[in-house]
Amino acid sequence: MPTINKNLSNLMWVERYRPLTLNEVIDQKEIVNALRQLINIPNELPHLLFAGPPGVGKTTTALCIARQLLGEEWRRDTLELNASDERGIKMVRERVKEFAAVMKLITGNRDEKPFRIIILDEADEMTSEAQTALRRIIEDSSRTTRFIIICNYLSQIIEPLQSRCVVFRFTRLAKEDLVRHLKTICEKEGAKFEEKALSQIYDATSGDLRHSINILQASAGMGSVTHANVIASRGLSGKSRVGEVIRLALAGRFTDARVKLFELTNVYGLSENDFLKYANQEAYDMKLDHPDEFAALMAEYDYRLAAGAHPEIQLAALLAQLGKLGSKASN
């Protein structure tokens, strides 16, 4: 990951407080205990299948296993794929092959590591043909690769794939554990909070810790974690914050604008399209010097997003363009 993205993702409390070892994983006790036993004998590790609702620690647990099994260089020997991004099994096959080839090059000594790990997230988004092909890939690469397959719905995973893995069903977190965790985060961040508001966050997310931490961070960003701020950040339109991003960009403060934009899309969950929509409304209210050029820029980036270009890169480019527009206005 480029440094700038690493720094940006560290702004997000969900990332900052993501457990690094199995010991830190909250709840999921039986799963964690069973996995601890399994990783004690690395050479006999089976393929794993994690199923369960969002935000309860599936990806986190998979990453902990990779880190604990593969040691310092775990990043190099772990491949994280998202089945829903990289449409089609062809992609998976190519990436797996590529990865295998690189592995051969860099680990001259084959015995150095027991194997590499491939984490395949959102596998239930794959068609059953793709899953059948995946099953074959798993079989062909079994000598050197362990798969950790992750899904929300076990019922969407074909039986032959299930039967090649040890299945773990993750459950929603218990209220008191989740609330306690939110409290710990508040204390570490020095954020003010009402006890009541924390349990309100649990009720709003029904045990999805990712969503809970995002609401917590958004509320804390409004001053303190109160009942009113929790409600506001749940339904946050983000409109005024979008205005701030635009103002920063026009003032030529690209990095500040980009950090705020990243917060909006990743912490508050604002979609890129909504960002453009609000930006348009805000700019109208701002009475810009070059409204026509602004409108042309908006239209161009709206088109690029609709055409499927990478949203984060496109919006960053838009901010850079706005910087140029802003400096023209002030000349």
Ligand SMILES: Nc1ncnc2c1ncn2[C@@H]1O[C@H](COP(=O)(O)OP(=O)(O)O)[C@@H](O)[C@H]1O
């Ligand atoms: N069981 C858990 N213990 C500790 N933190 C968790 C747990 N589940 C979720 N989180 C928090 O929520 C974030 C998202 O969790 P993740 O493991 O990606 O969820 P998912 O089950 O959707 O894969 C993590 O970065 C972490 O901050």
Ligand SMILES: [Mg+2]
């Ligand atoms: Mg996940």
